[in-house]
Amino acid sequence: QKEVEQNSGPLSVPEGAIASLNCTYSDRVSQSFFWYRQYSGKSPELIMSIYSNGDKEDGRFTAQLNKASQYVSLLIRDSQPSDSATYLCAEISGTYKYIFGTGTRLKVLA
């Protein structure tokens, strides 16, 4: 059974700090990974995708992928209270199906 695992949290960080969210996956052949943000009661929205080892930056967000260790992470710099949400990590299984982790709840304290 292919799995994506995340710590459910909550992860609490002070405003302005760096939030670090982590995810591990079991399928060694997985190639594509995604981070989604989900506010309470809302649908997930795509933040970033990453396909290659290393870092990918987009504004305050940096995704990191390490295929040898089978982990993906998301860094949020200068965290704001509006970043408080659940962050879902996902991988593609086969060519069409996402496998999601259970999500990490982030709280940014003002």
Add this chain to the structure above:
Amino acid sequence: ETGVTQSPTHLIKTRGQQVTLRCSSQSGHNTVSWYQQALGQGPQFIFQYYREEENGRGNFPPRFSGLQFPNYSSELNVNALELDDSALYLCASSLEPGANYGYTFGSGTRLTVV
């Protein structure tokens, strides 16, 4: 360009009843995927429709069924509702079955089974 729209936004059903949820795909998208998200969990893949045919299915019983219409909109039908079917049902459309660029989800339908 319109996004993915789902209806209804909320509904309450009684155990044993049947329900139909609807999804209008984003303009130009021919693929629709349905996910179930129970409280505190990540979304779970139900099935995908591509050009009116089921293109893949997750670990859900046959009482979960679907349709895709010529305009690529889609329905999710659930028969013999159980309490555990209470969840947020999410629809996502994409240009093709491969989702390498990420999905855009609709706002979801919150189903409560009592």
